[in-house]
Amino acid sequence: MIEIRFHGRGGQGAVVASKLLASALFAEGKSVQSFPSFGVERRGAPVMAFLRIDNHPIKLRTNVYNPDHIIVLDATLVEAVDVTSGLKPKGWIILNSDHSPEEFTGFASFRVATVDATKIAVENHLGSRTHPIVNTAILGAFSKVTGLVSIEAVAQSIREAVPAKTEENARAAVEAYDKTVLPSNDHPTEG
Amino acid sequence: MKKVMTGNEAVAQGVKLSRVQVISAYPITPQTTIVEELSEMCADGRLNAKFLKVESEHSAMASIIASCTAGVRSFTATSSQGLVLMHEMLHWAAGARLPVVMVNVNRALGSPWNIGNEQSDSLSQRDTGWIQLYCENNQEVVDTIPQAYRIAETVKLPVMVVLDAFVLSHTAEPTEIPDQERIDEFLPPFKGDFTLTGRRHQSFNPITSPDYYMEFRYKIQKAMDQAKEVARSVDEDYEGLFRRGYGIMEKYNWDGADTVLVTSGAVTSTSRFVADELAKEGKRVGLLKMKMFRPFPTEAIREVLGGTRKVAVLDRGLSFGQSGFFAQEIRSTFCNEDEQPRIFGFVAGLGGRDVTPEDIRQMISYTLENDRPRHDIIWIGLKQ
The missing domain is CATH 3.40.50.970 (Thiamin diphosphate (ThDP)-binding fold, Pyr/PP domains)
Structure with a gap:
């Protein structure tokens, strides 16, 4: 079983991102379980969402304590919360950032990939310049980095479930897939 | 679909x-x-x-x-x-x-x-x-x-x-x-x-x-x-x-088990995960999922739990001054029976506290290791 944790801020769409990714993985034959952190959510406050992925029906219904990979929708969260809490060694940290992975020096035992999801979102008119909606773009990066799900399935999942600016959202994911920056010494894993 | x-x-x-x-x-x-x-x-x-x-x-x-x-x-x-x-x-x-x-x-x-x-x-x-x-x-x-x-x-x-x-x-x-x-x-x-x-x-x-x-x-x-x-x-x-049925209750992993864990709701799912692990370790612990609470299926409970030696009941709620809801009702089911299992009442997971596989293992270990419960409620995951 693979466990993913999303870090975002209330209103950024981390919960929706987890569910979209779940639908994409399910379409490719995986068992999935997607849920938010069970608390009171406020706009702008740090929030989490979770995703379990397995080849068999998922019986475990607890919080995720030791994620295999994390997705960070807002790089300022790295300063605000311990995003790597419980993250398994060698786990991927997929960050929305315009910096290169090498610039994040504090994550020695993990692997870092970055994508400028904010820029991609703004270029695709998703949200506003001050509040870009990055949750679909970041999923493209997840597909590229982990190889667990195809970018086609991610785009399809977005097309089926996102009611507004559907094509723009799907395009953002595909662009992010192409523009994801992996560390120079690493290569994407095979799915 | x-x-x-x-x-x-x-x-x-x-x-x-x-x-x-x-x-x-x-x-x-x-x-x-x-x-x-x-x-x-x-x-x-x-x-x-x-x-x-x-x-x-x-x-x-x-x-x-x-x-x-x-x-x-x-x-x-x-x-x-x-x-x-x-x-x-x-x-x-x-x-x-x-x-x-x-x-x-x-x-x-x-x-x-x-x-x-x-x-x-x-x-x-x-x-x-x-x-x-x-x-x-x-x-x-x-x-x-x-x-x-x-x-x-x-x-x-x-x-x-x-x-x-x-x-x-x-x-x-x-x-x-x-x-x-x-x-x-x-x-x-x-x-x-x-x-x-x-x-x-x-x-x-x-x-x-x-x-x-x-x-x-x-x-x-x-x-x-x-x-x-x-x-x-x-x-x-x-x-x-x-082609999907649930019954009013469901037995899981009962093959030869003389100790049974009773659950209800979503925690049943995590309990199945634990029961599967225990089976691989050679420990025989059955699971009874209760779907129906009212009417309480008294006769069915007597029938399925009557032959077991010990019953652990996982309650996620209690009647203050008595004990867990399910534990109370299962105990009362056996009060006039000649032979009855020992009933261990656990309370866990209140107010959204996670019930983890470790918590469930702790309930099962307590039940296996003790001849009878030392208290009407055994609290799991309680901070001292």
């Missing part, structure tokens, strides 16, 4: 499939998205029902009592404080023998404020005359709602379908939406025996003297007795059509 959906979305699908005609609700976390989804279905015509937005949960129940009296299939959903605010009307719905169905999303009660998952809200309504069915996953949620209407309309008692807050209500997982035509075959349109038509003079629920009142109560008890068999056969019919 199978789709990734939350427990709340599964509820809305189940209600739509049941062709409910009146929905009345007051929004409360975390069931809010149930009524959001249903109001959208009513607004865009996917569901041909009247949606009433009322000023309180008490009014929500009062209004579906009225619509059901008029012979219309009716629904509401609530949670926690909303359910306990309805308390007076719950008794009324059962006393008036109205087959309304309500979903309750299991959540802790204040004070102090807490929106987390536990079962005290619904279990503390056990004496209201409502049938209670607890669901383990979102598939069971969507399947249980049409079943609930069949049961309710057969025995003329209200049914509460219960799912865990967040762990099911806000958790999305692959869920099959049953085919509408086959649901129509399974669940015919509702027709009340005595309905308020407005076409002639009628009086419902008049004052009833001591000469008659007791017999009304007796009939509720008889209907509850009947509900056990009705629920079983309704589920068999459902399984025949959709």
Whole structure:
């Protein structure tokens, strides 16, 4: 079983991102379980969402304590919360950032990939310049980095479930897939 | 068709499939998205029902009592404080023998404020005359709602379908939406025996003297007795059509086990995970999932647990001054039996505290290692 944790801020769409990714993985034959952190959510406050992925029906219904990979929708969260809490060694940290992975020096035992999801979102008119909606773009990066799900399935999942600016959202994911920056010494894993 | 959906979305699908005609609700976390989804279905015509937005949960129940009296299939959903605010009307719905169905999303009660998952809200309504069915996953949620209407309309008692807050209500997982035509075959349109038509003079629920009142109560008890068999056969019919059945309880990993863990709701799922691991380690611990809590399936419990040596009961709620709800009821089932298992009552997971595989293992270890429980309640995960 693979466990993913999303870090975002209330209103950024981390919960929706987890569910979209779940639908994409399910379409490719995986068992999935997607849920938010069970608390009171406020706009702008740090929030989490979770995703379990397995080849068999998922019986475990607890919080995720030791994620295999994390997705960070807002790089300022790295300063605000311990995003790597419980993250398994060698786990991927997929960050929305315009910096290169090498610039994040504090994550020695993990692997870092970055994508400028904010820029991609703004270029695709998703949200506003001050509040870009990055949750679909970041999923493209997840597909590229982990190889667990195809970018086609991610785009399809977005097309089926996102009611507004559907094509723009799907395009953002595909662009992010192409523009994801992996560390120079690493290569994407095979799915 | 199978789709990734939350427990709340599964509820809305189940209600739509049941062709409910009146929905009345007051929004409360975390069931809010149930009524959001249903109001959208009513607004865009996917569901041909009247949606009433009322000023309180008490009014929500009062209004579906009225619509059901008029012979219309009716629904509401609530949670926690909303359910306990309805308390007076719950008794009324059962006393008036109205087959309304309500979903309750299991959540802790204040004070102090807490929106987390536990079962005290619904279990503390056990004496209201409502049938209670607890669901383990979102598939069971969507399947249980049409079943609930069949049961309710057969025995003329209200049914509460219960799912865990967040762990099911806000958790999305692959869920099959049953085919509408086959649901129509399974669940015919509702027709009340005595309905308020407005076409002639009628009086419902008049004052009833001591000469008659007791017999009304007796009939509720008889209907509850009947509900056990009705629920079983309704589920068999459902399984025949959709190849998914749940029974009123389910045994899991019982091969040769003389110790059994009793669970209900979503924690059953994590308990299956633990039971599978224990089986691989060569430990024989069975699992009994209880779907039906009211009526309490006393005879079935005696039959399935009668031969076991030890029974661990996982409660996520308690009656203060007594013990866990399920533990109490299982103990009372055996009070006049010559042979009875030792019953270990555990309380865990209150107010949204996670019940982990380690917690479940701790319950099982305690049960295996002790000849009898040292206390009526064994608290798990309690901070000292």
